[in-house]
Amino acid sequence: MARLNCFKAYDVRGRLGTDLDDEIVCRIGRAYSQVLEARQVVVARDNRVSSAGLSQSLCAALVDEGCHVLDLGLAGTEEMYFAVNHFHADGGICVTASHNPVEFNGMKMVGKGAAPLDPATTFADIRKLAETGSFHVSRSGGRITHRTSQVRQAYVQRVLSFLDLSDLKPLRILVNAGHGTAGPTFDAIAMELQRRGAPFSFVRLFHEPDGTFPEGIPNPLLPENHLQTARAVRAAGADFGVAWDGDFDRCFFFDHTGEFVGGEFVVGLLAEAFLRKSPGARIVHDPRVIWNTRDTVAALRGHAIQSRTGHVYVKQAMRDHDAVYGGELSAHHYFRDFFHCDSGMIPWLLVAGLVSRSGPLRDLLAGRKVACASSGELNFTSAEPDAVFQRLLAVLRPPDSAVDWTDGLSIDMRHWRMNLRASNTEPVMRLNVESRGDAQAIRDAVALVKSAIADTEATRRSARTGMV
Numbered sequence: 001m002a003r004l005n006c007f008k009a010y011d012v013r014g015r016l017g018t019d020l021d022d023e024i025v026c027r028i029g030r031a032y033s034q035v036l037e038a039r040q041v042v043v044a045r046d047n048r049v050s051s052a053g054l055s056q057s058l059c060a061a062l063v064d065e066g067c068h069v070l071d072l073g074l075a076g077t078e079e080m081y082f083a084v085n086h087f088h089a090d091g092g093i094c095v096t097a098s099h100n101p102v103e104f105n106g107m108k109m110v111g112k113g114a115a116p117l118d119p120a121t122t123f124a125d126i127r128k129l130a131e132t133g134s135f136h137v138s139r140s141g142g143r144i145t146h147r148t149s150q151v152r153q154a155y156v157q158r159v160l161s162f163l164d165l166s167d168l169k170p171l172r173i174l175v176n177a178g179h180g181t182a183g184p185t186f187d188a189i190a191m192e193l194q195r196r197g198a199p200f201s202f203v204r205l206f207h208e209p210d211g212t213f214p215e216g217i218p219n220p221l222l223p224e225n226h227l228q229t230a231r232a233v234r235a236a237g238a239d240f241g242v243a244w245d246g247d248f249d250r251c252f253f254f255d256h257t258g259e260f261v262g263g264e265f266v267v268g269l270l271a272e273a274f275l276r277k278s279p280g281a282r283i284v285h286d287p288r289v290i291w292n293t294r295d296t297v298a299a300l301r302g303h304a305i306q307s308r309t310g311h312v313y314v315k316q317a318m319r320d321h322d323a324v325y326g327g328e329l330s331a332h333h334y335f336r337d338f339f340h341c342d343s344g345m346i347p348w349l350l351v352a353g354l355v356s357r358s359g360p361l362r363d364l365l366a367g368r369k370v371a372c373a374s375s376g377e378l379n380f381t382s383a384e385p386d387a388v389f390q391r392l393l394a395v396l397r398p399p400d401s402a403v404d405w406t407d408g409l410s411i412d413m414r415h416w417r418m419n420l421r422a423s424n425t426e427p428v429m430r431l432n433v434e435s436r437g438d439a440q441a442i443r444d445a446v447a448l449v450k451s452a453i454a455d456t457e458a459t460r461r462s463a464r465t466g467m468v
Contacts, residue, residue, distance in 0.1 A: 004028075006106065007127045009424040010119045010312040013097055013106035016050055020105055022057040024130075025095075028107065029061030031129035032093065034136060035122060036111055040068045042083040042092035044075040046181045046247045047209035050105050055095045058107070059144055066139025073148045074209065076181050077249045081114035081341040082155045083147065088112075096181075096247040099219035102212070108247075114339045115319070116312040152185065156192050158338065163198075163349040169356045170199040173348070174233045174241035174254075178218025179210040182248035182344070189345060200352060203236040205229065218245050220252040221330065223260075223376070230258030240361045242348045250331040251344040253351060255362035262374060264289040264434075265365050266347065267327030268296040273350055274325045275300040284317045284326030284334070286310075287407045288419045288432040292372040293327070308407040310424045315340050329377065329432065375433040375442050382429050382453050384460055385422050391452045392420070416441040420449060429453070 004024060006014030012028060014020035032038065041062050045055040059069045070087055072079060077094040084092040091111045097104040109117055109126075117123040129135065177183040183204075190202055205228070206215050219225060220243035233241035233254050241254035253261040271283045271293060283302050285293045286309040297304040307317035307326070311334075314326045318340045326334035332342045355361050382388050389409045396411060404410040408421025408429075416435040423430055431449050435441040 002131070004127060004131050007123075010116065010123060010310060011106060011108050013100060013104060016103055016105055020054075022054065025054050025057045025107070026061040027130040027133065028126065029058045029093070030065055030135050030138075031126045032091070032109060033062055033065035033067055035125045035129060036091050038062075038065075038067055038090035040070065040087065040089040042070045042072065042080050042087065042089050044072040044077070044080040044083075044092070044094045046076075046094070046096040046098075047074055047179075047211045048097065048102065048105055048246070049211040051095045051211070054105055058093060058095060063142030063144060064138050066142045068142065069144045070147050070151075071144050072151055073146065074181060074184065075148065075152070076185055076344070077108050077247045078338075078341060078343045078345065079151065079155050079185065080108075081110065081339060082158060083151045084110060084112070084114045085339050086151060086154055087147075094247060098247050098249070099217060099221070099245045101217055114341050116315045119312060152188050155185075156188050159189065159343065159345050159349065160192060160196075162335070162337070162346050163353050165196055165198060167357060168199055168353065170201070171239045171352055171356055172201050172203065172237060173352065174203045174205060174229070174236050174238040175207070175348075176205040176220070176229045176232065176241065176243040177207050177209075177248075178220070178244060178246070179206045179208065179213050179215060180218040180244060180246040180248060181209060182244040183207045183209055185248065185345065189349075203232070203238060205232045218243075220245060221250075221263075221377070226254075226260045229254055230260070233258045239355055240351065242351075244344050245331075248344040249342050251333075251347050252331050253348075253361065255365070256360055257362060259362070261361065261365060262289075262369075262376065263327075263329040263331045264292050264372070264374060265368050266331065266333070266351075267329070268292045268368060269354065269364060270325055270327060270333060270347060270350060271302070272296050272300060273354060275302045278324050281325075282321045282323040284314055284321065284323045286314065286328045286330075287404065287410050288329040288377070288421075288430075289374050289434050291417065291434055291436070292368050295372070296368075306406055309421065311342055315342075370437055373435050373437050373439055373442060375431070375446055378431045378446065379423075379426075379428045380431060380450070380453050381427070382457060384456055385429055387456045387460070388420070388429070388453050391456055392449065395448065395452060413445075416445050418445055418449065 006019040045051040
């Protein structure tokens with residue numbers, strides 16, 4: 001079989017009918033089972049129109065391999081992570097394309113303990129076997145068991161263990177599921193909070209799952225998607241707002257004025273919350289925007305550890321360093337006591353506890369935003385990322401000590417800092433610039449990078465023209 005373009009850096013993601021279909025999903029399912037020698041596998045799916053059929057094909061392939069499939073049906077990726085541990089399964093797969101356009105779908109796969117699959121070994125072996133089709137004879141004895149309600153009840157108890165229910169104050173919270181998968185799971189959490197007497201009330205926006213996504217694909221990171229949640233927060237008089245992506249492993253925050261809260265500030269806030277409970281603990285962060293997180297961790301005498309961007313790398317760093325918490329700019333938040341996995345439900349519970357005890361979210365972050373400003377993530381297209389990196393180094397001439405290649409190119413110019421990297425999931429370069437409160441420095445740095453990309457592309461086009 002030809003090369004499967006749906007395999008990305010560590011997940012499967014592809015255009016339906018071109019890069020991903022029922023046959024390809026079956027091949028990947030068989031390869032997953034054989035490489036992991038899996039006998040028990042958890043399967044979940046998001047609510048995309050295509051996910052139910054692809055999940056059915058995946059389950060059939062796993063059953064043909066002799067696997068006992070624990071089918072969660074409609075459930076978030078983090079519920080799959082939880083179920084893998086709850087049932088001591090050999091691994092799990094969630095059929096989801098998260099925040100990608102509706103014509104895409106994919107699969108997120110983990111092994112025992114919901115541990116990430118090594119991109120260089122296990123994940124690569126699955127890809128190779130799926131592409132070649134050199135499967136050994138299938139095993140017998142496979143079956144499917146449906147476990148949705150049982151697992152969700154246990155999952156709710158686990159995520160609520162992160163919230164201290166003592167001394168909570170009444171809060172009104174706006175929640176936007178974006179017609180994605182979050183609604184039913186959130187309702188189960190809200191019901192248990194009510195049973196326990198938590199004084200929270202909720203205003204639900206676009207709450208019912210709808211795989212046609214009438215309000216657009218749930219990707220709250222995009223600035224054009226902020227307005228609906230911001231307006232709803234203000235209209236509801238909410239204390240803060242929460243919005244999730246399609247499979248709700250990411251959550252995004254809005255303060256009571258409707259202002260979007262940058263991911264780096266949420267990471268710093270949650271890092272502080274854990275360090276106050278666990279002094280000296282280790283905190284993992286990605287390299288995109290780091291100054292606010294590092295300042296916070298240093299002030300509380302914790303230990304900041306930098307990881308490559310992406311859930312596979314952050315989870316591994318957390319395991320390697322026994323970190324209590326890890327956070328990414330993109331709103332992935334990871335917790336040691338949630339199997340080192342990311343969750344989109346635990347963060348809003350923690351923030352609700354912080355706001356209840358310490359005051360408005362806007363006030364908690366005001367000083368941080370003054371001290372550390374950032375550009376927000378900007379996307380660019382370039383056919384030659386390495387050439388762009390070299391051009392930037394030639395223009396800026398930073399000392400070697402200011403350059404970091406952990407993930408793409410990071411340059412620390414003292415009064416401002418930048419990270420430019422190729423995306424793990426999309427064919428773009430992502431830029432983040434931060435400064436010590438100097439907005440002009442950010443604008444100048446962004447302009448410099450834009451110029452470097454434009455010059456590189458112009459040089460490439462000239463070279464191609466000269467070859468004709």
